[in-house]
Amino acid sequence: MKTALIIGASRGIGHEFVRQYREDGWRVFATARSDDGLAALREMNADALKLDVTRVESLSGLSWQLDGVELDVAIYNAGVNSARTTGLAPITKAEFDHVFHTNVLGAMQVAPLVLPFVEAAGGTFGFLSSRMGSIALMESNGSWLYRASKAAVNSVVRAVALEAQRATCVAMHPGWVRTDMGGEDADIDVQTSVRGMRRVLARAPGERATHHGGFYNYDGNALTW
Numbered sequence: 001m002k003t004a005l006i007i008g009a010s011r012g013i014g015h016e017f018v019r020q021y022r023e024d025g026w027r028v029f030a031t032a033r034s035d036d037g038l039a040a041l042r043e044m045n046a047d048a049l050k051l052d053v054t055r056v057e058s059l060s061g062l063s064w065q066l067d068g069v070e071l072d073v074a075i076y077n078a079g080v081n082s083a084r085t086t087g088l089a090p091i092t093k094a095e096f097d098h099v100f101h102t103n104v105l106g107a108m109q110v111a112p113l114v115l116p117f118v119e120a121a122g123g124t125f126g127f128l129s130s131r132m133g134s135i136a137l138m139e140s141n142g143s144w145l146y147r148a149s150k151a152a153v154n155s156v157v158r159a160v161a162l163e164a165q166r167a168t169c170v171a172m173h174p175g176w177v178r179t180d181m182g183g184e185d186a187d188i189d190v191q192t193s194v195r196g197m198r199r200v201l202a203r204a205p206g207e208r209a210t211h212h213g214g215f216y217n218y219d220g221n222a223l224t225w
């Protein structure tokens with residue numbers, strides 16, 4: 001049976017990944033940090049794991065909970081936005097730590113734990129980045145803290161890709177998606193975004209030469225870093 005792990009699946013994009021993979025009959029390990037989030041995942045017949053990516057004691061249980069599992073797909077989706085700012089707005093240490101801890105340090109702590117399970121299946125390891133993390137495509141400095149965090153995520157993906165022997169690693173931009181984070185004026189619904197990213201993840205191992213260590217839009221087009 002095909003198996004996926006979704007890190008950060010209580011709502012939004014992560015939750016929709018669980019719904020779609022379950023609909024297709026996959027076994028899905030999915031994480032949430034609240035009891036309500038865990039209950040909702042169990043209702044979808046996912047294997048619900050309690051995980052807060054900013055809590056080290058919570059991360060340490062991940063490896064034994066996945067013992068013996070081979071992951072066709074793993075997705076680091078957990079993420080937070082920064083306050084919406086314009087220009088070079090002052091950033092407090094607390095704001096910086098919150099955003100970088102979740103988006104970057106979380107990914108750097110989860111990746112080494114999860115990679116062996118993706119390697120075992122020759123699967124795909126996807127990381128939710130953002131077009132706002134692209135340095136080449138930066139035309140605005142709005143929300144510069146969030147932008148910096150996603151640029152750092154892109155670097156993390158390349159570093160993980162250099163480590164992976166069989167797994168294929170990709171950074172993905174989900175589009176501007178109608179979720180709590182994206183807001184109701186966003187361009188696309190969560191179903192469209194996740195359907196597109198699942199196609200990217202599915203195609204990646206077969207096209208490892210081009211996809212490994214790459215940055216992809218949800219519609220399959222490559223993005224520049």
Ligand SMILES: NC(=O)c1ccc[n+]([C@@H]2O[C@H](COP(=O)([O-])OP(=O)(O)OC[C@H]3O[C@@H](n4cnc5c(N)ncnc54)[C@H](OP(=O)(O)O)[C@@H]3O)[C@@H](O)[C@H]2O)c1
Pocket residue numbers: 007008009010011012013014032033034037051052053054077078079080081102128129130131173174175176177178179180181182183186
């Ligand atoms: N929506 C967009 O337009 C858009 C665009 C570009 C990139 N992205 C990226 O796509 C990913 C998902 O975004 P979304 O729109 O679905 O956001 P969302 O609706 O705000 O959901 C964020 C998810 O991350 C989880 N999370 C946050 N902090 C966590 C922590 N410390 N430990 C574990 N889980 C944590 C949340 O769990 P809780 O419910 O427990 O808070 C929730 O499940 C993010 O990485 C985001 O940066 C989104």
